[in-house]
Amino acid sequence: xxxxxxxxxxxxxxxxxxxxxxxxxxxxxxxxxxxxxxxxxxxxxxxxxxxxxxxxxxxxxxxxxxxxxxxxxxxxxxxxxxxxxxxxxxxxxxxxxxxxxxxxxxxxxxxxxxxxxxxxxxxxxxxxxxxx
Numbered sequence: 001x002x003x004x005x006x007x008x009x010x011x012x013x014x015x016x017x018x019x020x021x022x023x024x025x026x027x028x029x030x031x032x033x034x035x036x037x038x039x040x041x042x043x044x045x046x047x048x049x050x051x052x053x054x055x056x057x058x059x060x061x062x063x064x065x066x067x068x069x070x071x072x073x074x075x076x077x078x079x080x081x082x083x084x085x086x087x088x089x090x091x092x093x094x095x096x097x098x099x100x101x102x103x104x105x106x107x108x109x110x111x112x113x114x115x116x117x118x119x120x121x122x123x124x125x126x127x128x129x130x131x132x
Contacts, residue, residue, distance in 0.1 A: 016123030022113050026080070027064025033057035059083055064132055067117070070126020075119050081114035 002008045032040040033047040034057040047053045059080065066076040084107045092104030099105045122128040 005031070007045035012107040014123075015039070015120060016070065016125035018072060019073065019117055019122055019126070022110070022117075023064050023067030023069075026060055026067065026110065030057040030060025030062075030064055034061065056087065067114075070122035070128050073126060075130050077114040078115035080109050081118060083106075084111035084114065 006014070024055050027039060031037050033043050033053055034049065036043060036046060047057055049055070049058065063080045063083075066072055066078070088099075088104045088107040088111065092099065092102040092107055095102035095104075099108055
């Protein structure tokens with residue numbers, strides 16, 4: 001018996017929407033770094049592919065596409081969760097303890113959403129569901 005506001009039958013589709021939106025937002029970080037689209041002033045001169053930011057951009061593009069499609073979601077999300085945890089501790093945590101001060105909120109939320117997707121899977125609107 002569902003006592004919540006949203007019917008239980010919606011949980012699968014909402015999981016798929018969470019995955020797709022998260023993947024699209026994550027993909028935009030990679031394209032901003034490596035192809036300057038959308039344009040972000042911080043990356044106006046581009047990012048060398050052989051740098052930490054460049055490798056991150058490649059993972060953001062490749063992983064973002066796989067997450068959007070829902071293909072190999074569990075392993076992709078697990079890798080991306082770890083990547084975002086490393087990004088937080090390498091780049092944000094040294095700037096201060098509180099995430100709201102060190103700018104690390106997005107890295108933390110991505111890490112935990114990807115960890116959730118690694119545990120839960122892609123949802124019904126995915127290529128993983130079609131392959132099963």
